[in-house]
Amino acid sequence: MNLHDVIIIGSGSAGYTAAIYSCRAGRKTLLLAGSIPGGQLMITSDVENFPGFPQSILGPELMENLRKQAERFGPEIIYDDVSKVDFSSQPFTVTAGMHSYQGRTVIIATGANAKWLEIPSEAKFKGKGVSSCANGRGVVSGEYHPEGHDHPSEGQAAGQPDHAGQSDE
Numbered sequence: 001m002n003l004h005d006v007i008i009i010g011s012g013s014a015g016y017t018a019a020i021y022s023c024r025a026g027r028k029t030l031l032l033a034g035s036i037p038g039g040q041l042m043i044t045s046d047v048e049n050f051p052g053f054p055q056s057i058l059g060p061e062l063m064e065n066l067r068k069q070a071e072r073f074g075p076e077i078i079y080d081d082v083s084k085v086d087f088s089s090q091p092f093t094v095t096a097g098m099h100s101y102q103g104r105t106v107i108i109a110t111g112a113n114a115k116w117l118e119i120p121s122e123a124k125f126k127g128k129g130v131s132s133c134a135n136g137r138g139v140v141s142g143e144y145h146p147e148g149h150d151h152p153s154e155g156q157a158a159g160q161p162d163h164a165g166q167s168d169e
């Protein structure tokens with residue numbers, strides 16, 4: 001079995017960041033990116049609190065940048081979901097698809113998924129105070145007008161996901 005110094009599970013912002021640091025430290029790194037690469041920010045419109053982007057950046061664009069930055073340092077990347085781990089002995093074993101991989105260190109960066117209540121009022125008020133963003137501050141459409149930005153609800157009107165425009169600071 002192929003032995004890696006570091007195996008990272010998940011390719012959201014945490015996973016790609018871990019890959020950048022691990023590779024730059026000279027560690028042989030495997031990124032098991034999962035079947036939905038990019039994580040939660042792939043379904044986000046304007047990200048307004050990421051340092052370095054004074055005019056905000058779209059979530060998918062930010063994740064594309066992070067992917068390219070991580071790839072530059074040469075991790076092995078496999079787009080498969082991890083189905084099993086064995087941490088009972090060193091090196092650790094991680095299974096994804098039909099394959100198992102061994103790592104001296106495993107970083108779990110599998111993030112989260114919103115758990116919706118699935119009640120009618122939830123659908124009605126999504127983007128109008130009901131948010132799936134854990135970091136969000138519950139911005140209500142129409143109450144948040146950063147200087148020079150469009151009204152937050154315009155993302156929704158343009159066909160963005162209904163949480164679009166719920167920006168953080």
Ligand SMILES: Cc1cc2nc3c(=O)[nH]c(=O)nc-3n(C[C@H](O)[C@H](O)[C@H](O)COP(=O)(O)OP(=O)(O)OC[C@H]3O[C@@H](n4cnc5c(N)ncnc54)[C@H](O)[C@@H]3O)c2cc1C
Nearest residue numbers: 010011012013014034036039040081082110111112133163
């Ligand atoms: C609608 C919305 C809007 C948001 N807006 C903002 C914002 O404006 N600003 C902000 O700071 N934050 C925002 N957030 C929060 C932000 O998206 C998360 O804090 C961030 O994505 C967490 O990154 P992460 O890498 O920890 O996890 P995630 O982004 O959740 O990524 C997890 C990764 O792990 C992978 N994975 C999961 N299980 C497995 C498995 N078994 N095997 C392999 N891979 C697996 C997934 O496919 C995914 O690639 C928002 C979230 C949502 C949902």
